[in-house]
Amino acid sequence: MADPMKIRARMVGNVCDIKVLMAHPMETGLRKDSAGHVVPPHFIKTFTVALNGKMIVDGQAAQSVSRNPVFGFKVGGAKSGDKVTVTWIDNKGETRTDGADVG
């Protein structure tokens, strides 16, 4: 299982600012290791962000997103104490779901 995501959600005025760091190698499939072997692609393909169980962001990603992806989103209509849930699924079918409270 991949390492937990770091999720920070905080209110800035009446908008909730969400930052997510997903621990993932995001291998492109183009890189070679020190022995000269091509490292196979391994990257997050889809991810979702939900606020209190309602999906607010439905995302798709490619290998060209940086290693340990950091995404930032904003949502209106949130309040302190609301639950933010993030899920990702990678090209090997691995998945991870983590949550945080809006601060």
Next chain:
Amino acid sequence: MNRRNCLKGIGSTGALAAAVAVGLLKPDDVLAAEWNKTAFDAKDLASAVKSVGGAAAIVSKDLLIEAPDIAENGAVTPVEVISKIPNTTSISIFVEKNPAPLSVHVDFANGALPEVSVRLKMGHTSVIKAVAKADGKFYSATREIKVTAGGCGG
């Protein structure tokens, strides 16, 4: 692997049950996102843009790309795209000179503001293109980022 198979796959690990438990995967809340293989596999900018529907996108000043003019490390180029176009429902971000230009596609719903920030790999100095969909129409913006050290390894 498509999204359906992914979901079947995670069901067996119990993660799907967890996702349902937190109310994430109520069927009618799931938007659409099957990974757009055609668009992500496209090797040139024009066909990638076409695959997300943006072939006839209109250049818009209300679609903003925030990024450094010079990225010292192409492996982590911070890019933020903000749409001020009313009723924007999705944003795609492309890096023209990358082997596969489409990097990120995001659909917004339920109060999410049409903004996304992300860090991208850039192998070379390149034009970044953003395409936004609003009311069924497509809008685009471009910005060049100079890369002094590439980020694609190898």
